[in-house]
Amino acid sequence: MRLRTGVGYDVHAFAEGRPLVLGGVNVPHTRGLAGHSDADVLAHAVADALLGAVRGGDIGKLFPDTDPAYAGADSLVLLAAVAEKVRAEGFAIIDVDSVITAQAPKLSPYRDCMRENLACAMGIAVENVGVKATTTERLGFEGREEGISATATCLVCRAD
Numbered sequence: 001m002r003l004r005t006g007v008g009y010d011v012h013a014f015a016e017g018r019p020l021v022l023g024g025v026n027v028p029h030t031r032g033l034a035g036h037s038d039a040d041v042l043a044h045a046v047a048d049a050l051l052g053a054v055r056g057g058d059i060g061k062l063f064p065d066t067d068p069a070y071a072g073a074d075s076l077v078l079l080a081a082v083a084e085k086v087r088a089e090g091f092a093i094i095d096v097d098s099v100i101t102a103q104a105p106k107l108s109p110y111r112d113c114m115r116e117n118l119a120c121a122m123g124i125a126v127e128n129v130g131v132k133a134t135t136t137e138r139l140g141f142e143g144r145e146e147g148i149s150a151t152a153t154c155l156v157c158r159a160d
């Protein structure tokens with residue numbers, strides 16, 4: 001049995017006039033995140049964790065931000081494509097955990113919906129997906145509310 005772990009990290013800056021999409025949830029807020037896609041920083045971190053585990057590069061390599069095909073893309077669709085790539089390599093996704101670092105808005109009311117969305121996109125059970133949120137006690141770029149970061153880990157396995 002081959003076990004692999006992966007880690008993913010992403011950052012997006014706040015921008016006026018954009019929706020805030022986190023784990024596929026449209027979170028009510030005064031601003032959203034800038035990006036070529038829907039800028040779902042959580043979905044991107046999870047996708048990069050999966051790609052790391054199968055040595056598959058990163059989402060920038062798979063879905064270049066110079067490609068108009070990904071302009072405004074739903075990042076859950078990108079995550080689903082990454083999960084398919086993981087399975088094509090013969091790996092099953094065992095577990096995913098993540099943390100969103102955001103001073104605001106309050107994210108705990110949306111946590112379970114994000115878990116459901118991510119699990120559905122990856123084709124795994126919701127109990128195998130963790131989402132947490134933390135502030136930085138106003139320290140750093142997240143604390144100054146300049147942007148949001150997300151970190152994710154995963155465990156995958158292949159029967160060889």
Ligand SMILES: Nc1ccn([C@@H]2O[C@H](COP(=O)(O)O)[C@@H](O)[C@H]2O)c(=O)n1
Pocket residue numbers: 101102103104105106107108109133134135136137
């Ligand atoms: N954007 C956020 C940040 C945090 N939370 C929740 O608040 C708890 C306390 O956060 P600290 O940064 O003060 O440790 C945290 O454990 C989360 O449950 C949140 O909902 N949204």
Ligand SMILES: C[C@@]1(CO)OP(=O)(O)OP(=O)(O)OC[C@H]1O
Pocket residue numbers: 010034035036037038039040044059060061063064065066067070071073
């Ligand atoms: C997701 C992609 C898709 O074009 O665009 P962005 O939303 O800009 O996200 P980022 O994490 O900066 O880079 C990955 C990109 O490939």
